[in-house]
Amino acid sequence: MPSRPSPRRPAPPSPATAPGTSAALTELPVVACKLYRADGRQRTVSRSDADLDAALETARADGGFVWIGLRGTSARDLERLAVTFRLPALAVEDAINAHQRPKFEQYPDLTFAVLKPVRYVDHDEVVDVSEVAVFVGAHFVITVRHGESSVVADVRAELDAPELDPADLAGLGLDDTDVDLDVPLPPGPHAPSPASVLYRLLDHVVDGYGAVVEDIAVDVEDIEEQVFSGGEDEHAERIYKLKREVLEFRRAVVPLVNPLQRLVDGGPTGPSATAVAEEKRPYYRDVLDHLLRAADAIDGYDRLLTDVLQAHLTQVSVRQNRASARQNEDMRKISAWAAIALVPTAIAGIYGMNFEHMPELSTRYGYFVVLAVIVSACVSLYVVFRAKKWL
Known part of the structure; x- marks a missing residue:
């Protein structure tokens, strides 16, 4: 099994986290911090000339949002952000400590989500599970990543380099090197917003589930063929290992079904602006459909591995009985x-x-x-x- 991030208890607040104190970006383990404006313009927030309060005020004034990405965050680091962005204490504790169940929690001013990206290490036949905690407010997104995952970087790359038709860029007097300049870009169906970031993260995570399902299917078919090939090799250890990894995969996928179903059916409402608009529901339903298919596939592979293990043990028992009879x-x-x-x-x-x-x-x-x-x-x-x- 791959190493999982060990849980850490929040440290006592330091004097720097007293109310009204701003946390400078240079003091935090920030992977990236960028300002996305409502008109499509975007700008990287400089660590040398801005603190979090200034970035947040700019986002509110422009009708955009700030996305702060963190990795390897300590309790003290996240508590500094909690003061500036008024993050709930329980959500902050969940973001610091790994091994949380996938979930969506609605607070008066924001939505807190825990997602479990996975990847399949084929040569070791191991499901590597990481974790991303997401705070989504009206004018900010904070992501806290535990473990190895490219989901957050992939979503950020999509927002930083929107796919625009060259003719549209030419009509604006731009080329494909100008997408990160402080100029307005035509809004698309998934214009950058805190809610769209959450959707994109969710979509990438669930797409990753589909890829892992396909990889597991190959190994399950391989072990099934070996068991019923008539050979006398021992397969119990490999089958048990695959069942254990499928169980680990299930823990990342199945708990997400009910929260996403509630999000599609009603959706949270409030200042966090993460409610699912009617025109966006087909996208979320598509993600839910992919998630349900992954969950069904996991259940099927788990039952199949149980049957294959039982068949293998029966074959071993028959061979032992034959040897005893001889x-x-x-x-x-x-x-x-x-x-x-x-x-x-x-x-x-x-x-x-x-x-x-x-x-x-x-x-x-x-x-x-x-x-x-x-x-x-x-x-x-x-x-x-x-x-x-x-x-």
């Missing part, structure tokens, strides 16, 4: 031949004793009589054992 048959044959050999051995042993008065010693045909008795007894025993199928 051993019993060999023992019967050995016992039968030993019983036949016992007759001449016993008679020869008796006549080998040095006594003067022995039966038939003075008889002319005594030797032949004894041989006839030995042969008759051995033939009789052979016939009896043959009838009983011991020979």
Whole structure:
């Protein structure tokens, strides 16, 4: 199993986190911080000339949002952000400590989500599960990543480099090198917004589930073929390992179904602006459909692996029974031949004793009589054992 981030308890607040104190970007483990404006313009927030308060005020004034990406965040780091962005204490604790269940939680001013990106390490047949905690407010997005995952970077790349038709760029007097300039760009169906960031993250995570399902399917089919190929190799350890990884995969996928279903059916409402608009529901329903298919596939592979393991154990038991039956048959044959050999051995042993008065010693045909008795007894025993199928 791959190493998972160990849970850490929040550290006591430091003096720097007192109310009204702003956290400078240079003091935080920020992977990226960027300002996205409502008109489509975007700008990287400089760590040297801006703090979080200034970035947030700019976003509010322009009707846009700030996206701050964090990795390896400590309790003290996130508490600094909690002061500036008024993050709920319980959500902050969940974001700091890994091993949370996938979920969506609605607070008065924001939405908190925990997503579980996964990837399949094929050569080790291991499902590597990471974790992304997402705070979505009206004018900000904060992502806290635990483990190795490219989901956040991929979504950020999509927003930073929107796919625009060259003709549209030419009509604006731009080329494909100008997308990061402080100029307005035509809004698309998924214009940057806190809600769209959450949707894109969710979409990428669920697409990753589909890729992992396909990779697991290959290994499950391979082990199934090996078990029923008639060979006598041991497969129980590999099957059990695959079942354990499927269970780990299930823990990342299945708990997300109900929260996403509620999001599609009703959707959260409030200042966090993460409610699912009616025109956006088909997109979320598509994500939900992919998620349900992944969950169904996981259940199917889990049952299939259970059946394959049972079949393999049955085959092992049958082989053991066959070996035991062969051993019993060999023992019967050995016992039968030993019983036949016992007759001449016993008679020869008796006549080998040095006594003067022995039966038939003075008889002319005594030797032949004894041989006839030995042969008759051995033939009789052979016939009896043959009838009983011991020979």
